[in-house]
Amino acid sequence: MLKTMVKPKWLALLAGAILIVVIFIALGKWQLDAAFESSGTAAESEAYETVVPLGDLVAPGVGITEENVARPMAVSGWLVPGDFEVVANRLQGSETGWWVVGHLAVADDGVTQFTPEQPQVTEEFTPSGSGAELYPGLPVAIGWAATEEEAREAIEALDAATAPVPAETDAQPAEFQGKIEALQEPVTNRDEDDPLRIGSMAAGQLINTWQNPAVSYYAAWGLIEDGIDLPAGLEPIEVVGIDDSFQLDLLNIFYAIEWAVFAIMAIYIWWRIVRDDYLQEQAADPIADLTDKVRREKLRALAESQSPRATASTPERTTPERN
Template sequence: MTTPDQLAATEPEVFPPTLREVMLRPRWIALLLLCLVIAGVFAWLGQWQLSRSIDTNPPPPGATEIVRPLAEVAGPGEYLPEPLVGQRVTAEGTWVSDDFLVVASRFNDGAPGYWVTGQLRLADTEEPTSIAVALGWAATPEDAQDAITELAQDAADTPVEVTGRLISDEGPALPPDDGDPFTMTRMSSAALLGQWSDIAGLAVYRPYIAAEVATAGLVDIASPAPAEGSGINWLNIFYAAEWAIFAGFAFYIWYRLARDQWEKELEDIEDAAAGAS
């Protein structure tokens, strides 16, 4: 009769696999190749972000202080690129006498007040084209309305030339809950367009001009030169670092899955040995 000890002696001894042996199996090698492809895509995206993080052709120092024609800097409907924000420009046209409007919550050297704005209908354009202009600052709404009255009287088909800084649109905002529903607190070409007259077929610039010299008894708008940029986009560098982390994480996932499989096989062997004993 065969004893249990003799039966156990006849069974082949099972050797647990090593982690290296598990990783070299065809299944895990195929998964590693997939991870290499994914990591390669992430590395390419990181390289692309890194190439966009450094401006190899930055504008020369003081470029924003050179007065340029508006049409050379931007076109109707276009967003203003970052290097051109604050660029001094000149534009010629006529004021639309019914479209002088007030924008509240405007600070001038720290003092709260109001901007008087106008629709400048540009000259020498193939289609009707306008740009919003902030003409000057007033301390009270009454002063702003007095300036609008004077501007409207002098605006009739009188050619003007405006010089000022080209500033990005601030976007519209809801009026105060307890105020006039037409009150504007942001310098937004879209919001102004909603209150302008004679806008059929009109092309409009997204940015606006902050005039250097105020008119109609208004105060000049404080608009200092923009700070010189470093030519390095740190946000893009951060994105490039993120893609590098993602590429490394793909390999970590592969390693973690292979290790989990190895540990599971060790547990199965231990459980089988414990059941046989």
């Protein structure tokens, strides 16, 4: 069969098969590199444990990027009385309840210290006379209540305990810490008893409930964890932990295995083609086949005759003496 393999046409086909194998191996390596480059933890746990200024994560009027979502942040400002509202269907563990949300007038986001400037009056913006309209507005979630009644009572307590936002430049804001989150899509409630009920942290719906407009808005919302005393009936909102388990793209691994199988198949197909050609030659020339068999038999007999065992079993011939 070796004579068949070294035929020029099969050598040329072998060169093509080797080229295909090299290409398949390169593609497999590319898939492996992609799998391990994208591997790691679902989130860098250190980044999601370190508190950074709000301004490092998002700015007013600019959308938040995916890598900054759910990161801890610190911000200075004032909660705005009269702008508290409830959001329905909020999970707390296994229970469904209500969030109390509000309007945070941001005085300092750690990057920019906002100075109170009188906003321009337009058809869309009419000043209310409150100091809150001089600062960017950030929707924030404050606490969770089991029932809507408890949430409404908590709002009354917050309104009573929250001072109006000052318009003076030397006013000292409060410090808050929490997490910054991406805005959610509005949830419609047309079939419910209250079609105006808010069911998500959608900026458009929340801002429309504020009695005090803002000069600009953050395209995100904050979950306040520290900086406010919760009234009776409100619980701190439970935060879902970040998945920091090791992640590996199994799809890329599967593709890499496929390319390795294709490389093996390329060599196997070449070998089958050469083998079929060899078998066809043997079938077309029975004399050559017989010659090969006779040659193999003679070689086997010669090997047996030259083995030590064959030599030992052969008796010595003696020459008879003559009288």
